[in-house]
Amino acid sequence: MRHFDTWVLRDPYSIWHYYPTGHRWRDTVRDLIQSRTICSPENNLKPPIDWSPPQSQQSPLLRLPAEIRQIIWSYVFTNSSTPNAQTIHLVQLKGKIRHVRCPNPVHISLNPKPNHPNPSLTQNRHCCPTTPARWRIYDGRVPGHSDRLLYPHTHSNLPLTLSNSNTALLRVCRSIYFEAETILYRASQFDVDDLYTFIAFVTSLSPTARAAISRLTVQWMPIWVPMAGLDHKGSIYAHTHSDELWVRFWEVVASLEGLRVLGLSLDLGRFTSVVGSTGEAVVSGQRIPFGIEEGWVKPILRVRGLKEFDLAVTARCDLLAKGVVEGELVRDVGLLREQLRGMLSVPRERKREVKGMKKRKIILAITAA
Template sequence: MRASSIALSVVCGPIVCFYVAFAACFCPARLHRHTESEEKKRFERRQKMAPKPLPIRPLERSLTLPMPSPVIDEKMAVLSPESRRGKSLHQTQSRLMRLPLELREMIWKAVVGDSTMHMILKENKLGHLRCKAPSAIECPLGFNGRTFSRECCWGNVDSANIWAPTSGIKEPTDGDIVPLLRSCRQIYSEAVNFLYTTNTFSFSDLDCLRYFSMTLLPHRFSLVQSLDLEWCMAWPIYDPVAQQLLLNNPALYPPNDEATWEETWRIIASMSNLKFIRASLLYFDGFRDPTCEEKMLAPLRKVTAPSKFEVHVSWHGEEIRGAPFQLIRPVERGEDSSDDEDWDV
């Protein structure tokens, strides 16, 4: 009986080993080819839906005051086409415009400022949703299995992170601000700065922040003072060994790749008027190699303008010293800690 068992093991052992090797080497590759295909489709759809960069505007179409002095054609005694394109009328008949400038600015700030603007990706353009919470810090933040989620404020997105409300209610994403700014040049000139200097701009997508910088005039974009960024980093960012195991080319598609991550922080570092940044970062299992974490944090070290820079992460690790930001890790759970306790953001 014992001899037959040994003979059976000798015969079946190589077969079992071959089966295990086959399953380990070939099946995951097949499964990952499917995942890669889905990632590629998602990337291509996002590229197709990307907003167009801001075109170069002629000087005569400037919306801000003061406008160039109108050019009079002495022969025809009428305004030339160039001056008509930039024609501006004084609003002396308006009671609103007869108010002192200080009172008007208080009105503009109340209408277009002092809020958190959740910036969202839409089809070929950006949109915004006013946060329903009193401040960005009080806006509830959670994880829905794919990425950070603030569905009470953000609404829903599809698999490509394109805004896709499913409630059936057409919630406005671009209202209450643009109509006022478009009403007249004087209001635009007096109010537009409050839009960028007094609001917190909140992003849950790296591409959304990049598009935001590309679709604004540079001097308007530089006025932003408060930024809130949430991002779920893809595995295995900054982990070359793990990326080789994926057998993908490329291993990570934008915006989950290292290049997009570094470009995002290069843009943020160029914002000279920033005073506050809060970055909430989620990584599914943390960085097993401290070197990989250091590479991930390296682009953040170039952001030196803000007086308050918080980086909240979802994984444990060592304390970071000499950085321009405060790295906030999850609190270590003691014996008396509740299982429902989550990391603080």
């Protein structure tokens, strides 16, 4: 167990690494890690957590009128220098969910230009270069990232940029926590580029805080097309890119009752071209079919009640590949974006009413028969 403990502390997700003695870990241990039975952020939680509000209020601060307390909480947890929401990059570091407060707040516009996604979705976290997940550093030229580790976030300077200042107020007492937590989550725009990191983050929140999340940006790099029968259980990416994880992630997003602003950015990596014998450019790279009926889109359709939605696709292309890929991406992505905006903006109440109407029609049909 001594060697096992050392290995877990060093890199719990490197399930294909070997012993220092040259022996590979047993399949049973690797299966436990892939199924997230061990070495998982969710396992670091300490349930059950009592989310019920306290009955007594002993702090002198809590004797102030509720209106004044709300002004204090808003001053602490919101950025008064800008009307935009503060962007919080969620990261996973050694099995724990942490965050980095972005110095450049972004906002998804209510009226984005057609076929021109907002800059917030095309940054790919370049605003905070220590926060992107390792598999999104596809060219290997970003200093500080390690290709030997399978952690999502491995930049060597990431621990120096983590944020834990403003939220310290929530740890004063339970009364302040239950009064101020909704302000923090409602005033922040969460940015995530690892699906499981967001799932573990939401799992750790109280039901009140979970319902207060109103803005979310998902910047994701597919290793293979989800829901297309391309799952590779033997891959080193099986614990971060799988159909089961893709469906589970969107189930969690759909469960956020207060979510109103959603942005989805797909990073397709690099496209290269080679001129064939006929003189035409042959383009190679990660392609995703864009259509409302595609399998990877169907889990997203569970989301309801949005006021703003945007979809962006980023890729790196040479000159020949850009001429081939850019036109079809602009056309297909623009069409899918408009279709999703119409479907995801349906109010949650209307969805329940439709179910009730179907049920009444069935009862009337049986009665008429």
